[in-house]
Amino acid sequence: MDNILILGNGVAGLTAGDTLRRLGYTGAITIVGDEKHATYSRPALSKAALAPGPEMELNFLPEATHGGTELLGRSATTVDPEARRVTLDDGTVLDYEGLVIATGTHARRFTDSEREYTLRSLDDATALRERLSSAPKVAIIGGGPLGMEVASGAIGLGCEVTLIHPGTPMEPHIGPQLAGILTEVALENGLDIVDDFVAAVAETPGGMCVRLSSGQEITADVVVSAAGDIPNDSWLADSGLLIDGRLIADERCRVRPEIVAAGDVVWQQGARGLRRTPIWTAAIEQAKTAAAALLQGDEAAPLSYHSYFWTDQWGMNLKVSGPIPDGSEEPLVVKGSLAERSAVLHWPGQGCAASLNMRMPIPRLHKLAASVPAEV
Template sequence: MSTDRTPGIDRIVVVGNGIAGQTACDSLRTAGFDGELTVVGDESVPAYSRPALSKALLTDGGSHELAAPAHGATELLGVAAVGLDVDARRVRLDDGTDLPFDGLVVATGARPRPLGNGALVLRTLDDALLLRERLTARPSVAVVGAGPLGMEVASAAAQAGCEVTVVADTAPMLPQFGPYLAELFTGAATAAGVKIVSGTAIGLDAGTVTLDAGTRVTAELVVAAIGDIPNVEWLHDSGLLTGGRLIADSRGRVAPGIVAAGDVAHLPIRGIVRRIPLWNSAIEQARVAAVALLRGDDAPEFDTDPYFWTEQFGLHLKAIGRLPVDGDPTFLLGNDTADDPHGPALLHWRHPDGAGVAVAINHRIPIPRLRRAAATGQLPGTVTASG
């Protein structure tokens, strides 16, 4: 790659030190930007692997560390962006200083939607360490929310020896997975002793969660996993928001010299403007946005099938393609998971528009092979099964 500096862009500021921000920094350097690069992070610790927080870190203290960055950016940690002047090309920080820029990457992510009144949430390293500490006392646990995050927390709590209740306003993970996979994971959860209570939480007081039908769930520890809120408040006076949303084009561009990536951004995906709050999607978006910041229309568009993975209740799932899926799968490997829910198995679905989805259950398969399985609906060569 050429190391010539892009004309007119000598200083780039990346706001957000998560995986989208770090990937943007790496991608800018790879694309040839050798100018002044500054990354701003509101947490005081270096970037880390967020998916590990709800998985290995909660159960066995597994590593959450990322490799040391090689992009050479100036890192401003423990400081947050609180405003943006687009015309003056300056980011205002909460320590009273301003950062001038020629190019800007918005990668401020999202935060948990709170339940309040003492309920814990899980988003940051501090959140995870606090939750892990609380679980060591084996309290009774109520998890409000039955998406992948809530069920991962429930799995960790059950593994820690806690009595666990999940409050679910729909069948666990049904909106995310579809009926076949949702039933598989719900069965694994109940087999592990987790109690599922249907309803929507409308209040929490002194460890008692009140549901919309009047049901009450009481626990010594309550964890809320009820969705997230994009961190766009600092952009409210910038003129960049549309209906409160930060909407980018298919290359991540929001305005001249400004791009966005990760959980904070809405992008057009196959005709629908939406967020894809997934770790791998944040990486792919950041790669595209960084190149677009430097090369404009010469950058590729963001158009990739999402990759998702989860570990819970003895099930390790990897998925390529658009979830949820309807109907029963075709088995490319293994037997019906109704007979053997822990696999190993490789499943395939085909959406009405022709797009494929491949899901590996307790099955080791490299992501490129899983992607080929999704596209072709065929077993991609020899795959090694995990035990």
């Protein structure tokens, strides 16, 4: 194999390219990215966009070591797997012997209004920061990590913020105990949380109106949609690579022997069924596995890694290692105090550990998650 094409210049694409070189691949590498910017930390966007200060401080990743040809500001429109050929949006045709699909996702939107903002790209972050600097009234749809981080930052900028989410914000991502703590802190900081589903969103002469399933209407100057993402896979519609509309890869991240996939775009079978894993650490580990599988085939090790998640919001830092605690087991307080909202927690029956507002190296957190009850 002497010609590998990587579609996607996020952390998955960059990691795949660097891993290929680390494994001894000496052939050509071409990377296509739809953004014109160098690779940056996407999870840090919400912090950079809404942090106080005159300038937005971005966290760009270290320069790639793969030495490949980068085609930025372009995206794939079609692929012919039999001919091993990809066509780009500017008409460029690229042949390949090996293909890495790491095209990521785009934010889910409710309208085409300029008053509806999302936060998925560097350009999104720039636009949102500029708009929130005037402290508008904000309605945020979605109480996952992104929605809560944006809410935290917006309130810090002086905005009046309503967050719309069915149930307890963050619970599907970090479990009921930790979600309850972050929600308490959010309320103490002035966040208005509405427990409901969104029925419709519309632009009005004075701003935006969010109509809820209950019939209640929430008005705001702007809406920030943080209600999930959509895989960037529409360009694969006629390729024969999708199964029931999904790009599905095996345990070595292979779609076909010469095509692998990594990052938010790909579905894999796991303990909880077929699902995507749109977190930073998953994208990196999938990319490493995918690169190895492209070169080594069945000799490559299957995907295996410690799941890891972190968030910064409301002056709190939270790191979680392992599966999401489901509430069936009370956590062991290994260090600190839940009452003081500063603790190291362990769910030994679920293989999970968390550090809440307490310094703890990530390797030690992983070790605790995998251990039987023990002291740190």
